[in-house]
Amino acid sequence: MTWKEVAAEKKTSVDAKIPHEWWLEAIPSVDEVRSVIEYIEEKLDEKEVKITNSTVVELAEKISRGELSAIEVTKAFCHRAALAHQLTTCCCEIFFERAYKKAEELDEYFKKNGKTVGPLHGVPISLKDQVNLEGLDSALGYVSLVNKPKSKDQVSNIAKILEDAGAVFYVKTTTPMAMMSCCTSSNIYGYTLNPFNRNLSSGGSSGGEGALVGAKGSPLGFGTDIGGSIRVPSSFQGLYGLRGSSNRIPYCKVDNSYANAPVLSSVIGPMAWDLDDLKLVTKLIIDSKPWIHDPKVPPIPWREVIDYPNKLSFGIITGDGESKVHPPIERALKIAKDALIAQGHEVIEWKPPVSLGTCRDLAVSIYGTDGYKEIVDECAKSGEPIVKEILALAGDSKSLPQGISHVHEHWDQARLRYEYQQKVDEYWLSTASQTSTGRPVDGIIAPVWESCSFKPQDIDLFSLSYTSTFNILDYSVVTTPVTFANKDIDVKDVSYKPISAHDKALQAYYVPELFDGAPAGVQVITPRYEEERAIYLAGVLRDALN
């Protein structure tokens, strides 16, 4: 078979897993249905709408009280996921029957024992394609990895932890080829669209999760992030997404590109529309002592944030010095800042000694260490072409970069990363002299991306500076939704003079009508291995916004 045939067969086989009664007769055009949220809810019955609008906390509680069964919860999410997938192409593995079987077993257990198996008993959880489940592919957006189901031995640690807690798996979600892009596109599934505004990309590389959780086809899912891949789709879909510090959450046996490249590692983390859900699941994972079965996880127990001072100080980043963010993002930052100040908190400018662009350049050089040979080689196995977005990452849409010529250059990347971390850590500590609390700033508020999203083809207009900087620094980050793009409020600033050709192109790209309705969020950032605090501060912002 040619790669095209393999890809087409795979896509068809995934779609075919959706029961006929859930098929949409026709997919409406973007002009007809820009945001699919209401459109999806119209196709669901009242109970399904109610279930799928429940949080993990609510679902788990109702199931544990016998008010909902695992099977009805699972079926509701399967139905909604099936609709979301048809409208956004967010799933790459669909296994509803298997989920029903599991849910029924859980119901049986509950009936027999009068208790749940764990805190996620009967709660559907979605997983980015990289997470290995027995009998299913982890194709990572590659044609060559299609039809290579995983064995029992290959099941990801995180899947076991969630399953032990009672979670029900039912879909795996799309990734771009090799997960190396913030736009989810592959030769198998094409582009994954944004359910809030189908003009736009769902982001990436956890764009399948972003679209699915955004459309509430899942209450909570897992993405991965080496340069923004949890945060970008979280922000694009108005979600809370946790990019924890390296290996706080176990990555063991999660498939990956550049899986063993040691200088900068991808992390795995939850994405959810409810922050309490994000906390519940993160705590549950850490409470399971994941370091016992994953040598890379540092043995740091969950440290609940208690008695945190009332008055907080935040640093704020409003730009990267390379371009101006689009009006909805500018407004989201202002809303966040004003809300924090209104609550009596303090917001000061964050001026680190290493610029975002410098950190981003290092990240991009690390991604390209091997000149993307791994991707070239993997594509060669099936004959598929490298997707445009990978070429964009390389900073040149015509050819891939050279990569390093000696391993010493790789070690130099590690040296630079460590130096940047030391410098910015010391700067963070030094902010104590600028705050009225006498403490260093408690967290940082920053954009996630220059815009709310972009048209699927147009990722090369954007930089990774806001996200990849915090991969380099390895800080803990929780994206926090703030508002939605509004064409009437977020008008173009015609007086602004762009500072570069790139900035000019970026500003020209902003068309209020195109982005209307898209979520706009921010990052809430804390020092390394302060996931508990990052979640807490995201809650402070959430509460301030409400």
Next chain:
Amino acid sequence: MTWKEVAAEKKTSVDAKIPHEWWLEAIPSVDEVRSVIEYIEEKLDEKEVKITNSTVVELAEKISRGELSAIEVTKAFCHRAALAHQLTTCCCEIFFERAYKKAEELDEYFKKNGKTVGPLHGVPISLKDQVNLEGLDSALGYVSLVNKPKSKDQVSNIAKILEDAGAVFYVKTTTPMAMMSCCTSSNIYGYTLNPFNRNLSSGGSSGGEGALVGAKGSPLGFGTDIGGSIRVPSSFQGLYGLRGSSNRIPYCKVDNSYANAPVLSSVIGPMAWDLDDLKLVTKLIIDSKPWIHDPKVPPIPWREVIDYPNKLSFGIITGDGESKVHPPIERALKIAKDALIAQGHEVIEWKPPVSLGTCRDLAVSIYGTDGYKEIVDECAKSGEPIVKEILALAGDSKSLPQGISHVHEHWDQARLRYEYQQKVDEYWLSTASQTSTGRPVDGIIAPVWESCSFKPQDIDLFSLSYTSTFNILDYSVVTTPVTFANKDIDVKDVSYKPISAHDKALQAYYVPELFDGAPAGVQVITPRYEEERAIYLAGVLRDALN
């Protein structure tokens, strides 16, 4: 100047820092004075002997009660270090005057304030040459790095922590060229000898620390370890040495070879003749929250071992399957095992699914990633030749290995390391099925080296299997002294049939008379980031032996 002139001038300048009144008239031959311990004590006055035979705990307590002054303690250790250096060549920086000034300041502070500056007030601590101090070289055994004193900004974090606690620095200790050998030899200082038996090497790469602390010219010092470099000299000199898991103790701004190579990192740790001292200093460092100023340190607080079960199970390693250990080591293992069993503990055979030799081979391949280009380049700067011991590490005394040809091979090393860790961790957990406690074994007892030491030229006879395995696995290890080689007890086992040519050569190397008097110890090993437990279990063994 030629490299020989630079080297000679450096060595002369170090020796010249010793006051004339402490010069030995002649250095006795090994036949005259094999162990220098008593010989040194004869040159000291009674009070100096008493001070230098005190533990850190005792010294700190007496100073804090005003029973001893910092200056008299410092002078006693300077005197003893000066003698040890003349007999073993263990120091590469001597700065007694600076130490006296510091000690006098501390005495002044104590007099004025009636309290100490911290728990190490006035206690002399020695440092391996890699630890940067202002105004002093960190030459790492390279001629090219001589006369390049460090600036204030370059001072190691660990030095600041110790100094803040009141420690007094007075010497830095020798390393082999590039620290890449378990025999301490450089073109500047030649070989560092074993104070217990000057026929033998002090080991390495922290061989200067080993010799100095072994001769009680320091109560406690710091070494580093990427393949055994703390444990080998600790064992060769009968010391407790802690090789903690990666970055539990901060390495930030400690100079190093291959400083940024990310697949396998060196760790820094204390070496002392008293285990309580080792614990005091380790706890003090961790209590200082070293993660605040070192981005690589995981934020794991000190977790005191309390209520540990009375009955323990130990795994034991008696061989690596490649050769038989020498009789004193075999006896040390038996003594340790019998002592533990006599206390009601259990000792079972440790049979991991990845052999020590396999782990060692991976470690050696990681060390040689760049074909030792860094060392070749550094030597080229001064023109000095590469020392024989580095060539020995490469497994071929004639030429250096090639190194990797593509960065993917480096990533493959990282993959293998992670796989070995996972396999051995799971094996460790599985031992619960073999113990009578129902728990996995609490720790492992293992040899450190095939012998008590070796004649300085002869390192190529030995393997790194017992030590480098635990660098690959990143387990916590405390070396524990057990006994001394005794030519009358540790006779040759003439009935033993060697299993290989290498084993045959190793057995032939054992001459009871040569090793007589040399310390023989074992490793006490726990899982990753269990430094507290490793120290605790070393205490269990110590108490069982007493």
